[in-house]
Amino acid sequence: MKEFLQQWVSGRARLPGVLACGVRFSDKTSFTQSWSPDFSVQNLDHAWRCASDAFQVLKINFFPSEYVRWVYEKAFLYCARREDGVCFGLFTANDPQSYDRAAIERLLAEFRALGGGA
Amino acid sequence: MPPKRTTVLFVDDDAGFLDVVQKLMQAFSEGSWDVLTAPAAAHALALLRDRKIDLLVIDVHMPVIDGLQFLGLLHRKYPNVVKVVLTGDATEQYRAACLSNGAELFLEKPVSQKGWQDLFNALDELLKFQPEEGFRGVLRRVGLQDVLQMECLARSSSVLEIVTEEFRGSVFVQDGQIIHAEVGEQSGEAAFNQLLSLSGGEFNHKPFSEPPARTISGSWEFLLMEAARKRDEAKDPVLDQTGADSGVSTAAQVEADQGDSPFAPPPPSPGVAAASAAELEAVSEPELVPALEAAPPQRPVQTRRPKIDEVLICSTQGDVLYEWQCADANARIRFLQFLSQKSWQLRQGLPIGQFQRLEIEGALNRVVTQLDPDRALFVRVSRTPVETSS
Numbered sequence: 001m002k003e004f005l006q007q008w009v010s011g012r013a014r015l016p017g018v019l020a021c022g023v024r025f026s027d028k029t030s031f032t033q034s035w036s037p038d039f040s041v042q043n044l045d046h047a048w049r050c051a052s053d054a055f056q057v058l059k060i061n062f063f064p065s066e067y068v069r070w071v072y073e074k075a076f077l078y079c080a081r082r083e084d085g086v087c088f089g090l091f092t093a094n095d096p097q098s099y100d101r102a103a104i105e106r107l108l109a110e111f112r113a114l115g116g117g118a
Numbered sequence: 119m120p121p122k123r124t125t126v127l128f129v130d131d132d133a134g135f136l137d138v139v140q141k142l143m144q145a146f147s148e149g150s151w152d153v154l155t156a157p158a159a160a161h162a163l164a165l166l167r168d169r170k171i172d173l174l175v176i177d178v179h180m181p182v183i184d185g186l187q188f189l190g191l192l193h194r195k196y197p198n199v200v201k202v203v204l205t206g207d208a209t210e211q212y213r214a215a216c217l218s219n220g221a222e223l224f225l226e227k228p229v230s231q232k233g234w235q236d237l238f239n240a241l242d243e244l245l246k247f248q249p250e251e252g253f254r255g256v257l258r259r260v261g262l263q264d265v266l267q268m269e270c271l272a273r274s275s276s277v278l279e280i281v282t283e284e285f286r287g288s289v290f291v292q293d294g295q296i297i298h299a300e301v302g303e304q305s306g307e308a309a310f311n312q313l314l315s316l317s318g319g320e321f322n323h324k325p326f327s328e329p330p331a332r333t334i335s336g337s338w339e340f341l342l343m344e345a346a347r348k349r350d351e352a353k354d355p356v357l358d359q360t361g362a363d364s365g366v367s368t369a370a371q372v373e374a375d376q377g378d379s380p381f382a383p384p385p386p387s388p389g390v391a392a393a394s395a396a397e398l399e400a401v402s403e404p405e406l407v408p409a410l411e412a413a414p415p416q417r418p419v420q421t422r423r424p425k426i427d428e429v430l431i432c433s434t435q436g437d438v439l440y441e442w443q444c445a446d447a448n449a450r451i452r453f454l455q456f457l458s459q460k461s462w463q464l465r466q467g468l469p470i471g472q473f474q475r476l477e478i479e480g481a482l483n484r485v486v487t488q489l490d491p492d493r494a495l496f497v498r499v500s501r502t503p504v505e506t507s508s
Contacts, residue, residue: 043467050464053224054476056214057456061449064480070461073471077464085210091470 001115005086006031008114012107017099019075019091024048026085039091047077051089055081067108080108124245125169127154129162130177130204135227146238159188166196173245175202177227178216186215193220193455200244204237218456222463263314263342263433270294270338275326280313287313290329296338298329306333307341314345343431343440346493427483428498439493454494457487 005023009031013021020039022032030045051070058065070077072094079089088111092099124147128139136155143153154169156162165171174192178185185203192201203213203221213224223244228234262280270291278289280301287301287309299310334341430450431440438447461473475488483500 038469040467046466047464047468050460053214053217054457054460056210057218057453057460058478060211060214060218061453063478063485064483066479066481068479069477070464071474071477072461072465073474075468075470077470091468094471 001084001086002029002031004115008111009033009088012110013090015099015103015107017092018104019093020044021088021090022048024052024087024089036091044091048087048089051077051079052081052085052087055079055087066112067105078104078108080112082112082114123150123152124172125152125154126173126175126241127156127162127165127169127171128175128204129156129159131157132177133157135177142234143238143241146235147242166192166199171196171199173200173202173241175204175241177205178203178212179205186212186219189216189221190219190452197455202241202244217460218452220452220455220459222459262316263346266291266296266338266342270296277324277326277329279324280316282316285313285316288329289313290326291338292326294338296334296336296341297332298334300330300333305331307336307344310334310341311345311348314342315349339440346439424484424499425502426497427500428496430496431493433493434491444496450496454487454489454496458489458494461489 002025005025009021009023010033013033014035019036020032020034022030022044024030024045028049030048032041032044032048034041034044051068054068055065058068065081067078067080070079074094076092076094077089078092079087081087088108090104090107092104126143128136128143130136130139136157140153140155143151147153154165154171156165162174162176166174174196176185176189176192178189189201189203192199197220201221202223202225203216204225204227206227216224223240225237225240228237262278266278266289275292278291280287280289285301287299289296289310290298296310299306299313301309301312304312426442428444429440429442430438430444430447432438432447432451432454436451436455438451441447444450457476458473461476465471465473473489475486478485478487483498486495486497486499488495
C-alpha cells in the first residue's frame with residue numbers, strides 16, 4: 001500500500017501551484033516531494049507529523065474531517081486523512097489565484113477513496 | 119557567558135527507569151541538562167513549584183492520579199513548561215487525548231540504545247523551539263479586562279480606578295455586575311468602552327464605594343465583548359468600511375480581499391459573533407451559498423444553507439468572552455490551545471508566516487477556528503440541504 005500511495009503522490013499531486021506535498025503513513029514514516037527550495041524535506045516531514053497529530057485530536061473532538069485547510073500568512077496547507085490513518089498534505093501559496101482549489105479538493109477526495117480509504 | 123542550562127524533569131513511578139533515564143540523558147546532553155526525577159505526581163508538583171523547569175516528561179500511566187487529568191492540570195498551572203508524554207503502551211485515542219491536553223510530543227519508552235539516543239534527540243529538538251507569545255498562555259499579562267472578568271466572576275464589589283496621562287476614570291463593580299463607569303465628562307457604556315480601549319496606563323483596585331449614579335445595567339459578559347469589538351474596530355478601520363460588524367470577522371475580510379470568492383451576504387444569525395461566522399462560511403464556500411440577488415428561478419436545485427450551531431470566543435488566557443450554544447467550552451478551549459501549539463510547531467523551518475486559522479471541512483458541517491493575538495474564535499456550522507431556485 002505504501003508503494004502504491006507513493007506512486008499516486010508522484011503521479012497525481014503535482015498540480016499547478018502546489019509547492020510541496022507528502023504522505024505520512026501509520027507506521028510514522030513519510031514520503032515527501034518538494035518543488036520549492038524553501039520547503040525542505042526535513043521540515044515538511046515535521047509538518048506532516050503535526051498535521052497527523054491534529055487529525056487525531058479532531059477525531060476525539062468529533063469534528064468532521066473530510067479535509068482541513070491550515071491558513072498561514074503566506075501559505076495554505078491542505079490535508080486529508082484516510083480511515084487507515086494515512087495522511088496526505090500539500091502546500092500552496094496563500095494566493096487563491098495561484099492554484100485551482102477545486103482541483104485540490106478533488107485530489108484530496110481521490111486520496112481518501114484510494115484502495116478502500118474512507 | 120556560560121551556555122544556557124536546561125532543566126528537564128522526568129516523572130515516572132518506575133524507579134529503575136528514572137535511574138537509567140537520568141544517567142543517560144545527562145550523558146547524551148554532555149552535562150548541559152540538569153535532569154531531575156520524580157517518582158510521583160506530588161513530588162513533581164513540588165519540584166515545579168520550587169524550580170524553573172524547561173521540559174517535563176511524564177508517564178501518564180501512574181498510580182493514584184489519572185495521567186490525563188494530571189497532564190491537564192499541569193497544562194493549566196504551567197502553560198509555559200513544554201510537556202512530553204512518554205509511555206510504554208497507548209492507543210491512538212489515548213495519544214490524541216494527551217496531545218489535546220497539552221502534550222507537545224507523545225513518545226514511546228525506548229527499548230534499545232538507539233531508542234534512548236532517539237529519545238534524547240527528540241527532546242533536544244523540541245527544546246530548540248523557542249516559546250512565543252500565543253494562545254498557550256506564554257503571555258499572561260493581566261490587563262484591565264482580565265481583572266474585570268475576575269471581579270465579575272467572583273461576584274465581587276470594587277472600584278477600578280484607571281489613570282493615564284490624559285484621563286482618569288473609574289469602573290464600579292457591585293456583586294459581580296458592572297454598574298457604572300466614568301471618564302472625563304463621559305459616563306455609562308461610552309465611558310466604559312473608552313476605558314477598555316486604552317492601550318496603556320495604570321489601574322488601581324479599590325474597595326467598593328457608592329457611585330454618583332448607576333449608568334450601566336447590561337450583563338458584564340456582553341459589555342466586555344462589546345468593548346473588545348469596539349477596540350478592534352478602532353484598530354482596523356477597514357472593518358467599518360466593509361460593514362463587517364465584529365472584530366472576529368477578519369478571516370472573511372482576508373479571503374474577500376484576496377478574491378478567493380465573491381463575498382456573499384451572511385444569512386440571518388443569532389448574534390454578532392455568529393454573523394461573523396456566517397461570513398466565514400459564505401466566503402469560503404461560494405458554491406454552497408446562492409447569491410441573494412440571483413436571477414429569477416429557472417428550475418429548483420438543491421443547495422446547502424449554512425446554519426450556525428455553536429460559537430465560542432475566548433481570550434488568550436482561555437477565558438470565555440462570548441459563547442453561544444457551546445455545550446462544553448472547556449473542550450473547545452483545550453482544542454484551541456492544542457491548535458495554537460500545533461500550528462506553531464508545524465510552521466517551524468517553513469517560510470509560511472504566522473498561523474491564522476484552521477478550516478475543518480465535512481460533508482454536512484464545517485468548523486472554523488481562528489487565532490488572533492488576543493483571542494481565539496471557534497465556530498461550528500452545519501449545512502442544511504434546501505431546495506432553492508437558480
